[in-house]
Amino acid sequence: MKQTGFFGRKELLFAAIILGLYGCNSTEKITQPIAYNHSIHVSEAGLYCTDCHVGAETKIQATLPSIKRCQTCHSEMQGESKEEAKVVEAVTNKEEIPWNRIYTLPEHVFFSHRRHVTSGKIPCSDCHGDVEKLTKPADHQLVPIQMKRCMNCHDQKSISNDCLTCHV
Ligand code: HEC
Numbered sequence: 001m002k003q004t005g006f007f008g009r010k011e012l013l014f015a016a017i018i019l020g021l022y023g024c025n026s027t028e029k030i031t032q033p034i035a036y037n038h039s040i041h042v043s044e045a046g047l048y049c050t051d052c053h054v055g056a057e058t059k060i061q062a063t064l065p066s067i068k069r070c071q072t073c074h075s076e077m078q079g080e081s082k083e084e085a086k087v088v089e090a091v092t093n094k095e096e097i098p099w100n101r102i103y104t105l106p107e108h109v110f111f112s113h114r115r116h117v118t119s120g121k122i123p124c125s126d127c128h129g130d131v132e133k134l135t136k137p138a139d140h141q142l143v144p145i146q147m148k149r150c151m152n153c154h155d156q157k158s159i160s161n162d163c164l165t166c167h168v
């Protein structure tokens with residue numbers, strides 16, 4: 001009985017992987033609707049990563065911030081930039097900014113932020129690079145998501161590299 005269940009999952013895994021191969025498009029450059037600046041917010045405004053990516057310590061997904069996170073400071077102009085004016089406009093109209101995702105995984109891979117950030121104590125920069133230094137949005141994954149990278153670290157830290165640890 002156990003065996004049947006296992007092969008059932010494996011077949012699903014390979015079916016999903018084949019679908020994943022067709023969905024792949026990782027060389028495309030990503031642009032954002034507003035030229036957000038990480039450096040100003042982390043170094044000058046003194047915000048923590050988790051003030052905006054509120055799920056990073058406690059949830060599977062780190063999440064991108066809703067407009068509510070911006071409204072505390074941007075209901076009025078703080079400076080004079082055109083990019084900030086777009087944020088003030090979105091706050092005034094209570095509109096979400098349609099950010100584009102840079103880091104995504106195929107459907108058949110499971111990854112949890114809480115597990116890595118809180119239990120594993122891995123810094124954001126190990127997987128995302130020096131985000132706090134960015135003065136404009138990244139247009140690609142600064143640290144590319146690769147199965148090889150996941151597995152190298154798991155090897156070093158003696159975490160399971162069984163296919164079904166990551167593939168669901
Ligand atoms: C004031 C809110 C805010 C703070 C603080 C903040 N970020 Fe962000 N972050 C954003 C916004 C908005 C985006 C989307 C625009 C962009 O990519 O620049 C983003 C995008 C990202 C992305 C790309 C995610 C994806 O797949 O699209 C990563 C990774 C990231 N931030 C990591 C960090 C880290 C690490 C820190 C702390 C050093 C941090 N952020 C601090 C607002 C914030």
Ligand code: HEC
Pocket residue numbers: 049050053056057061062063064101102103104105111113116117122123124125126127128145
């Ligand atoms: C061990 C590697 C690793 C670490 C550490 C890590 N991330 Fe991620 N991050 C990922 C992966 C992989 C994805 C893609 C996840 C997906 O598609 O479900 C991602 C996606 C994101 C995204 C896109 C939105 C989302 O909800 O998936 C943001 C924002 C982000 N990470 C921020 C952070 C911040 C902030 C930290 C530190 C507090 C952090 N990450 C730590 C690997 C990591």
Ligand code: HEC
Pocket residue numbers: 034035036037040041044045047052065066067069070071072073074078079080081083084087
């Ligand atoms: C704690 C206060 C605070 C929060 C919260 C905040 N910001 Fe800012 N933001 C600032 C400050 C301070 C500046 C610098 C203004 C200046 O001097 O030009 C700024 C500037 C900006 C600029 C102009 C960047 C540039 O290079 O000129 C943009 C765009 C921006 N913020 C977007 C956002 C977005 C989007 C959010 C919500 C996800 C957000 N901010 C949340 C304080 C904040």
Ligand code: HEC
Pocket residue numbers: 109110111112115116119120122126127145146147149150151153154157159160165166
């Ligand atoms: C820099 C090191 C590092 C990287 C990179 C990394 N991991 Fe991990 N991973 C860990 C550590 C450490 C743990 C154990 C955390 C704990 O103590 O719970 C873990 C645990 C896990 C678990 C839970 C394992 C279990 O036995 O329950 C999964 C699933 C996982 N990682 C998936 C991934 C995926 C998918 C990637 C790549 C996108 C990845 N990891 C990249 C270090 C890493």
Ligand code: HEC
Pocket residue numbers: 017020021024105106109145146147148150151154160161162163164165166167
């Ligand atoms: C530590 C996590 C982890 C483990 C363990 C793992 N994988 Fe992966 N695998 C990933 C991630 C993340 C991706 C997506 C990124 C990529 O293609 O490199 C992936 C992608 C793949 C792909 C390519 C599919 C595509 O969409 O391009 C195949 C095939 C695959 N894995 C098979 C396996 C097999 C077979 C095993 C067991 C020997 C295994 N994986 C173990 C994390 C893992």
